[in-house]
Amino acid sequence: MQNPSFKHLLGIEHLSCEEIELILQTTDSMKEITQRSIKKVPTLKGKTVINLFFEPSTRTKLSFEIAAKRLSADTIGFSSATSSLSKGENLLDTVKNCEAMLPDVIVIRHPCSGASHFVSQHINCSVINAGDGINQHPTQALLDIFTIKERINDLKGIKIAIIGDIKHSRVAHSDIMLFTKMGANVFVSGPGFLMNPFISVLGAKICDKIEDAICDADVIILLRIQKERFGNGVIPSEREYAMLYGINMNRIKSAKENVIVMHPGPVNWGVELSPDIMDYNNNIILDQVTNGVALRMALLYILSNQGERE
Amino acid sequence: MKNFLIKNIRIIEPETNTDIVSDILVQNGIITLIESNITPPEQVSVIDLSDKWLLPGLVDIHVHLREPGEEYKETIESGVKCAASGGFVAIACMPNTKPVNDSSSITRFIIDKSKNFKGAKVYPVAAITKSQKGEELTEFGDIKDAGAVAFSDDGKWLSDPFMMRSALEYARVLNALIISHAEDSRICPGGVMNEGETATILGLRAIPNATEDMAVFRDVCIAELTGARLHIAHISTKGSVDIIRNAKKKGINVTCEVAPHHFSLTEKNCLGYNTNAKMNPPLRTEQDRMAIIEGMKDGTIDAVATDHAPHSVLEKNLEFEKASNGIIGLPTAVALFLNLIREYSFSPSDMAKLMSKNPAKIINIPIRLIKKGEKANFTIIDPELEWEVTKENILSKSFNTPFLGKTLKGKALMTVVDGFLVYDYLNLSANS
Numbered sequence: 001m002q003n004p005s006f007k008h009l010l011g012i013e014h015l016s017c018e019e020i021e022l023i024l025q026t027t028d029s030m031k032e033i034t035q036r037s038i039k040k041v042p043t044l045k046g047k048t049v050i051n052l053f054f055e056p057s058t059r060t061k062l063s064f065e066i067a068a069k070r071l072s073a074d075t076i077g078f079s080s081a082t083s084s085l086s087k088g089e090n091l092l093d094t095v096k097n098c099e100a101m102l103p104d105v106i107v108i109r110h111p112c113s114g115a116s117h118f119v120s121q122h123i124n125c126s127v128i129n130a131g132d133g134i135n136q137h138p139t140q141a142l143l144d145i146f147t148i149k150e151r152i153n154d155l156k157g158i159k160i161a162i163i164g165d166i167k168h169s170r171v172a173h174s175d176i177m178l179f180t181k182m183g184a185n186v187f188v189s190g191p192g193f194l195m196n197p198f199i200s201v202l203g204a205k206i207c208d209k210i211e212d213a214i215c216d217a218d219v220i221i222l223l224r225i226q227k228e229r230f231g232n233g234v235i236p237s238e239r240e241y242a243m244l245y246g247i248n249m250n251r252i253k254s255a256k257e258n259v260i261v262m263h264p265g266p267v268n269w270g271v272e273l274s275p276d277i278m279d280y281n282n283n284i285i286l287d288q289v290t291n292g293v294a295l296r297m298a299l300l301y302i303l304s305n306q307g308e309r310e
Numbered sequence: 311m312k313n314f315l316i317k318n319i320r321i322i323e324p325e326t327n328t329d330i331v332s333d334i335l336v337q338n339g340i341i342t343l344i345e346s347n348i349t350p351p352e353q354v355s356v357i358d359l360s361d362k363w364l365l366p367g368l369v370d371i372h373v374h375l376r377e378p379g380e381e382y383k384e385t386i387e388s389g390v391k392c393a394a395s396g397g398f399v400a401i402a403c404m405p406n407t408k409p410v411n412d413s414s415s416i417t418r419f420i421i422d423k424s425k426n427f428k429g430a431k432v433y434p435v436a437a438i439t440k441s442q443k444g445e446e447l448t449e450f451g452d453i454k455d456a457g458a459v460a461f462s463d464d465g466k467w468l469s470d471p472f473m474m475r476s477a478l479e480y481a482r483v484l485n486a487l488i489i490s491h492a493e494d495s496r497i498c499p500g501g502v503m504n505e506g507e508t509a510t511i512l513g514l515r516a517i518p519n520a521t522e523d524m525a526v527f528r529d530v531c532i533a534e535l536t537g538a539r540l541h542i543a544h545i546s547t548k549g550s551v552d553i554i555r556n557a558k559k560k561g562i563n564v565t566c567e568v569a570p571h572h573f574s575l576t577e578k579n580c581l582g583y584n585t586n587a588k589m590n591p592p593l594r595t596e597q598d599r600m601a602i603i604e605g606m607k608d609g610t611i612d613a614v615a616t617d618h619a620p621h622s623v624l625e626k627n628l629e630f631e632k633a634s635n636g637i638i639g640l641p642t643a644v645a646l647f648l649n650l651i652r653e654y655s656f657s658p659s660d661m662a663k664l665m666s667k668n669p670a671k672i673i674n675i676p677i678r679l680i681k682k683g684e685k686a687n688f689t690i691i692d693p694e695l696e697w698e699v700t701k702e703n704i705l706s707k708s709f710n711t712p713f714l715g716k717t718l719k720g721k722a723l724m725t726v727v728d729g730f731l732v733y734d735y736l737n738l739s740a741n742s
Contacts, residue, residue, distance in 0.1 A: 114583035
């Protein structure tokens with residue numbers, strides 16, 4: 001396999017189309033491994049991956065841990081509640097101490113936008129951004145595109161609607177950048193106070209009416225209302241949110257037939273997604289989770305090899 | 311060195327419409343002669359400064375000295391020396407020290423201590439409210455008698471309109487100046503940079519222009535209501551320029567200042583999560599920058615003030631959201647104003663007005679005059695000198711500036727305060 005030029009995965013903007021293709025091809029190979037009865041290979045034996053999660057996470061943290069273990073890397077978890085952070089240690093010191101234990105890859109989730117970018121400027125091992133504040137979540141975007149491509153091979157010209165809290169969604173930011181890079185047309189819609197009027201700079205078109213975003217869409221991606229990021233009081237009720245911006249079987253009729261429905265999780269059923277979507281055959285939310293492991297295996301593999309080369 | 315003769319220097323003094331190349335003689339700290347071809351008297355050092363400029367000593371009315379409380383960032387000593395190195399003969403220091411300067415005793419401490427050092431003169435600004443909490447007014451009368459030149463709650467806008475009205479009413483009768491840092495941040499919780507495309511690219515919470523515009527507008531309304539003098543600190547938006555321009559037309563007693571970074575840089579400087587481009591108010595767009603330059607041209611903006619805000623790596627080498635606001639500004643202000651002269655056809659006389667005369671008038675301290683019989687208070691500038699901003703030539707204890715490592719054109723060479731040479735970049739006085 002050819003070596004990619006990137007050492008870290010911080011955001012989508014740093015990736016070329018060739019590098020994205022390489023990641024997706026590698027993910028394909030990894031997915032094959034995950035479907036075997038023995039799901040473990042010795043590829044990264046002797047490599048160390050440190051997962052630094054400064055924010056609550058279930059899916060992403062488990063996914064990275066399983067990915068590392070399936071490649072036989074040693075993986076160590078970390079939770080901010082039990083660390084020296086509660087003793088006043090700052091991020092840079094924490095990370096430099098981790099680096100001093102000579103890991104190959106450090107995976108970081110942090111509540112501050114740009115945190116992984118900041119860290120990568122001060123350490124030598126590879127850094128993977130597992131979500132930084134309201135900025136980006138590049139591995140989610142990559143697994144999203146991998147999952148879409150399993151159904152729709154060519155993204156050029158397809159319509160993807162992203163509905164919900166666009167302003168505070170790192171998933172939306174990375175998705176918009178990646179999908180438009182691959183030639184898709186991205187439309188966003190949501191309540192006014194969760195919309196960012198400047199989002200077009202990333203390539204998305206804003207629809208004031210959700211119907212305009214959904215109409216003829218090939219893919220619909222829902223986002224959770226992240227109350228922890230903007231406080232209470234601005235969403236009048238979950239009931240009204242569901243009425244105005246929730247997706248149900250009736251509403252997806254205006255989209256393309258067999259429209260794909262996705263969600264980065266965790267889903268609030270009955271709010272952004274009606275329970276009648278649970279049994280919809282193109283609800284591929286759990287495929288996203290399955291593919292997330294393969295995608296992260298691919299990235300760990302690529303970035304660990306990168307270290308070898310230097 | 312109290313006796314010296316400077317030959318062939320361009321002398322700029324807007325008060326007397328002077329812009330001539332001449333010699334200038336200083337004896338016992340007093341300007342005794344300004345004319346061509348002065349014959350040097352006995353025991354007077356002679357310095358030829360062809361192609362250099364001599365301006366009335368520069369005055370910066372917005373500086374953060376960190377003493378008392380955060381002496382690791384800046385002390386009164388390092389601050390006045392750094393100011394002198396930037397060409398400033400006088401600075402006004404903001405009250406957000408630890409403890410806050412909200413009393414006559416802290417005001418006196420700052421003034422008394424500053425007299426021990428060779429550098430710019432220090433004029434303290436005290437807090438409007440006790441501990442800058444916005445709840446109880448400080449003792450304006452007592453503090454003013456101790457030497458404070460103005461009152462400001464600095465980084466904290468006085469959001470309660472009744473308190474602001476009371477402060478202005480109290481200040482008017484005592485002839486005290488209120489300075490407002492006008493930003494109503496309640497509109498943008500957690501904002502850390504200008505709201506716009508760059509904040510979207512960086513995924514950072516943002517601060518719209520309205521944050522400042524509406525606060526400036528409210529302050530101007532209360533100034534009109536009370537008839538008190540009001541000075542708005544470091545404006546950054548086109549909206550502020552428009553509001554203040556209209557207020558001045560209506561005869562409202564308001565002045566304002568701009569920081570060099572707001573007429574030199576834009577939000578794009580934040581790319582790469584550069585915490586040395588993080589400040590409050592934030593760097594804005596090119597449109598705002600041009601409106602500010604226009605406001606400086608037409609007299610809407612009265613003064614340039616650096617908002618010199620020293621921070622160490624402990625506050626700056628952090629996640630962007632967690633880093634402190636502000637940059638040091640004293641060492642680079644002259645070079646940045648010279649850019650305006652080169653690129654936007656400002657004159658050296660504009661520089662003297664915006665950086666010396668007007669700021670002195672705003673805080674009501676003696677203006678520095680280049681005139682026979684006056685004490686020597688002037689700044690000598692080399693407008694062409696190219697110099698790299700390095701940790702060695704920054705005399706502050708902090709190095710938080712986006713210009714570190716950059717080459718700038720133009721620099722203060724010598725600074726003379728009350729007849730004393732307090733800064734001499736090229737050591738010219740020794741070689742004469």
